Amino acid sequence: MTISKRIRTCLLLISSFLAGLVNAQNPSAFYIANEGVMVSDGETKILFDPLFPNTYGQYLLPPEEMKAAIFAGEIPFDGVDAIFISHYHGDHFSPEEIYQLMEAQPGIQLYAPNQAIIAMRSAAGDSGSAVFGRVNSVILAFDDAPVRFTENDLLVEAVRIPHSGYPMRMMDVENIAWRVTLNNNSTVLHLGDADPRDDHFANDAEYWDERTPHMAFPPYWFLSTAAGRDILDNRIKALRNVGVHVPDTIPTDPIQRPPELRGQDIFLTPGETRPIPAN
Numbered sequence: 070m071t072i073s074k075r076i077r078t079c080l081l082l083i084s085s086f087l088a089g090l091v092n093a094q095n096p097s098a099f100y101i102a103n104e105g106v107m108v109s110d111g112e113t114k115i116l117f118d119p120l121f122p123n124t125y126g127q128y129l130l131p132p133e134e135m136k137a138a139i140f141a142g143e144i145p146f147d148g149v150d151a152i153f154i155s156h157y158h159g160d161h162f163s164p165e166e167i168y169q170l171m172e173a174q175p176g177i178q179l180y181a182p183n184q185a186i187i188a189m190r191s192a193a194g195d196s197g198s199a200v201f202g203r204v205n206s207v208i209l210a211f212d213d214a215p216v217r218f219t220e221n222d223l224l225v226e227a228v229r230i231p232h233s234g235y236p237m238r239m240m241d242v243e244n245i246a247w248r249v250t251l252n253n254n255s256t257v258l259h260l261g262d263a264d265p266r267d268d269h270f271a272n273d274a275e276y277w278d279e280r281t282p283h284m285a286f287p288p289y290w291f292l293s294t295a296a297g298r299d300i301l302d303n304r305i306k307a308l309r310n311v312g313v314h315v316p317d318t319i320p321t322d323p324i325q326r327p328p329e330l331r332g333q334d335i336f337l338t339p340g341e342t343r344p345i346p347a348n
């Protein structure tokens with residue numbers, strides 16, 4: 070290794086260590102890829118849709134270095150408390166990799182729709198019983214009341230919102246919107262591939278009013294359509310929205326984006342972060 074390479078490696082280590090410190094103190098969101106996001110508040114850390122195998126020709130995969138750090142529990146992915154899966158589609162969930170991660174990191178709890186857990190059980194074969202003690206599955210139909218779990222520093226709430234394409238396609242997909250409050254402090258909302266139709270949210274108007282998120286991660290079609298923006302503004306009312314599931318053709322330079330995405334905050338580059346606003 071040359072001296073300049075060594076210095077560069079050293080600087081990289083220092084900067085990722087400092088990034089880790091910052092993450093540990095101020096509530097923040099860290100972009101993995103597609104709808105993969107890490108949220109941290111103090112010592113509490115959660116991951117949404119972190120490992121998945123398919124780009125479908127247009128979405129980003131988690132970078133290999135990031136995946137290695139997730140499996141090894143290295144900064145910034147050290148001390149992850151829980152993982153949340155929105156739905157069993159190849160651009161959100163790998164049953165094999167999430168099973169391997171649960172095996173590798175015995176401190177992690179998993180929350181996922183039953184459809185995803187069934188796939189994970191078959192990927193695990195006969196060997197998975199220890200892991201499944203830390204798996205929390207939700208079985209929710211359309212219009213079922215939201216469910217709630219409390220676990221250490223997490224308040225977990227879940228409701229099923231139909232997958233985009235409703236009512237023509239993907240009616241069988243158990244898409245879960247997870248609303249998670251960390252440390253009784255930061256509330257975040259991950260919508261999976263929710264369909265942007267007000268009816269789905271009007272059903273549970275009180276639920277949405279009860280706890281407004283500090284940050285929501287809507288799929289980009291909520292930001293690029295009037296119907297989606299209405300739901301974000303009038304039902305969900307997060308202090309800040311950061312769009313996810315953005316195709317890799319969308320440029321980082323807002324001027325070059327399609328007009329409807331120019332003024333929107335969206336996650337585009339793995340590793341970028343956003344501070345989560347306080348009340």
Ligand SMILES: [Zn+2]
Nearest residue numbers: 156158232262
């Ligand atoms: Zn999907």
